[in-house]
Amino acid sequence: MGGLRKYLQLQAQARSGLSSGLLVWGLLAIVFGTLTAAFVLLIAFIWLAERYEPLIAASVLAGFFLLLTMLALFCLLRSRRRTIERAELALAARRQATWFDPKLVAGAVQASRGVGWRRLLPLLALGILAASLGMERSGPKREGDSEQNGGHQLARAA
Numbered sequence: 001m002g003g004l005r006k007y008l009q010l011q012a013q014a015r016s017g018l019s020s021g022l023l024v025w026g027l028l029a030i031v032f033g034t035l036t037a038a039f040v041l042l043i044a045f046i047w048l049a050e051r052y053e054p055l056i057a058a059s060v061l062a063g064f065f066l067l068l069t070m071l072a073l074f075c076l077l078r079s080r081r082r083t084i085e086r087a088e089l090a091l092a093a094r095r096q097a098t099w100f101d102p103k104l105v106a107g108a109v110q111a112s113r114g115v116g117w118r119r120l121l122p123l124l125a126l127g128i129l130a131a132s133l134g135m136e137r138s139g140p141k142r143e144g145d146s147e148q149n150g151g152h153q154l155a156r157a158a
Helices: 002-016 020-051 054-099 102-115 117-138 147-157
Strands: none
Touching: 020 054
């Protein structure tokens, strides 16, 4: 068992380059980078405080970081929305592509020949009903979902 674990560890290291030394140096880089940023901010504060007043210097730096925070939140929400839209489109395309799978169509034709259409139709109707109920229940439920929003999603999928 130890040989398999060592093999998998070496495979992971070969692909990612991760090691304990890499993690230590990365942690040190993060700590020293944070300290450098703190000193740069201290320098900026001292420079602004000498040029203006300490209260104005603190207000300018606070406003700058507030602006950066608002920009980051805007980009975060925009990226989240884009990810949701891509995932919804991919799911819609996947649902539609399943029905046109050649293996599924060939299997249905073969089953209809073997069993006969009269016996297969009730089973097919039951299968479609179960699949549609499953898709409806497995879909994401969000507050405020309306018919208009559902129509908008279908329009985007098409």
